[in-house]
Amino acid sequence: MTARPLRVGLVCPYSFDHPGGVQNHVLGLAQHLRAQGHEPFVLGLGHAELPGALAGRFTSAGSAVPVRYNGSVARVRFGPGSAARARRWLAAADLDVLHVHEPLTPSISILALWAAEVPVVATFHTATPRSRSMQLAGSTLRGTVDKIDAGIAVSEPAARVVRRYLGRDPQVIPNGFRWAEFAGGGRSTGGWRGGDHPRLVFLGRVEEPRKGLGVLLEALPAVRAVHPDLEVVVAGTGQRALPSWVRRETSVTDAGKAALLAGADVFVAPHTARESFGIVLLEAMASGAPVVASDLPAFTSLLAHDRDAEVGVGRLFPTGDAGALSAAVLEVLAARDVVGAERGRRHARAFDWSVVGPAVEDVYRRVLEPAAPRVADPADGARDAGLATARRSAS
Incomplete structure (x- = not known):
């Protein structure tokens, strides 16, 4: 890494008034960078x-405007006023490197990208094969794509979308999270983790x-x-009639x-489409x-079932099959597999910011010092570490 602290601009195209995966990733990365002495x-x-x-x-x-986008509702903002704000922010921040997230979404990320006069790193979160913004970018926004000095994809499915439409080969660096904030949950010593009854947890926007x-x-x-006696907990924003x-x-x-989550006997992620990672x-x-x-x-990639289904973590079921x-x-619930839970x-833990953050910093170093060598892809390391651990536990 360069010896001096870096001034890094992080741009998120979605509203922080409605938290989501991209917003949380941007804030988590900002916290990591500040802890490492960067600005x-x-x-x-x-x-x-x-x-x-x-x-x-x-x-x-x-403020953001809700619009239908890629089959969902995105809260974004685009226009001359937002472009002017992006330009003023860039001038005031005096950045070494600009890091835009979802750079081709019609919102402030692309506006900041257009105005940038410093090296640009872009993280692609979208894993939707028919993404309209990526299709448009591949055909009409070639000059915009060319402004990106280094690309990151949060998963291999997201990387495939970038390769398909943009002809770029991004480095796969997964989303990070603060492992220790969730690892304090007590281990069951008898009974259920949720108490006297088994507990099933769902977490997500219920109306989507x-x-x-x-x-x-x-x-x-x-x-x-x-x-x-199953206790079913549905947590998250939105309104929906429930039993x-x-x-x-x-x-x-x-x-x-x-x-x-510490009291969950089973966590269910029954998502049906357009998931690029799965931090939860x-x-x-x-x-x-x-x-x-x-x-x-x-999810298949994240749980390491894509390389060897015998040693992946978690359990998968066919999407949409109740x-x-x-x-x-x-x-x-029948297995109550303590060994599997520890696996x-x-x-x-391989996705903690202590692992993921340095890989992002390395990308910054390479766009500022192009001759610098590239370190190993942490996504491969995380998957390999998880598989190796699983094999040891299974043997």
């Missing part, structure tokens, strides 16, 4: 209260069909037929999420909760 500055939409040493380092480019809550609700009667026996948590703090799966595994997830490419989901949940903890 991170964040440009985003809405409002964000950055903690501790990051206080005062967030600049808002204005792709999060798969409908699939889970269809699967639950079969599970409750075997475990009539009376479902416990609803509408506002979950970071500490509350960690506590909820890692949070659940770090807490020691067994994970049951749909076999979306991103019967297979109920069977997988029943198997997990999941170790696998998740």
Whole structure:
């Protein structure tokens, strides 16, 4: 890494008033960079209260507008006013390197990219094969793509989308998280992790069909037929009618999420589409909760089932198949596999910011010092470490 601290601009195209995976990743990376002595500055939409040493380092480019985008609702902002704010922010921050996230989304990331006069690193989060923004970029935004000095994809499925439409080969660096914040959950010494009754947890925006809550609700009667005392917790934002026996948590703090996962006997991720990573799966595994997830490419890759299904962590079921989901949940509750849970903890640790953050810093070093050698891809290291651990545990 360069000897001096770097001034790094991080741009998120989505509103911080409605937290999501990209927003959390940007804030987590900013915290890591500041802890390493760098000077991170964040440009985003809405409002964000950055903690501790990051206080005062967030600049808002204005409020966001909800629009239908890539089959979902994105809260973005685009226009001359936002472009002017991006230019003023760039001038005031006096950056060494600009790091834009989802650089081709019609929002402030692309506006900052257009205005940049410093080296640019771009992280691609989208893993949707039919992404409209990527299709458009590949055909009409070649000059914009050429401004990117180094590309990062958060998963191999996301990297395939970049290769397909942009003809670039990004380095795969996974999303990071703070493993220790979730690893404090107590190990079960008898009974269920959730107390006197088994506990199943779902976490996600309940009104968004792709999060798969409908699939889970269809699967639950079969599970409750075997475990009539099952406690079902649905946590996350949004409004949706739910059965009376479902416990609803509408506002979950970071500490509350960690506590909820620490008491989960099974965590279910029944998502049906457009997932590029799956950080909540890692949070659940770090807490020691067994994970049951749909076999979306991103989840398959994250749980290390793409290389050797015999030693992957967690359990996968065919996406959208409620019967297979109920069977997988029943198997997990019957097995109560403490060894498998510990294997999941170790696998998740490979995605801690202490591993992921230095890999991102290395990309900054290479765009500033092009002759510098590239270090090993941490995504490969994380997957290899998880597989090696799984093999040792299975033997």
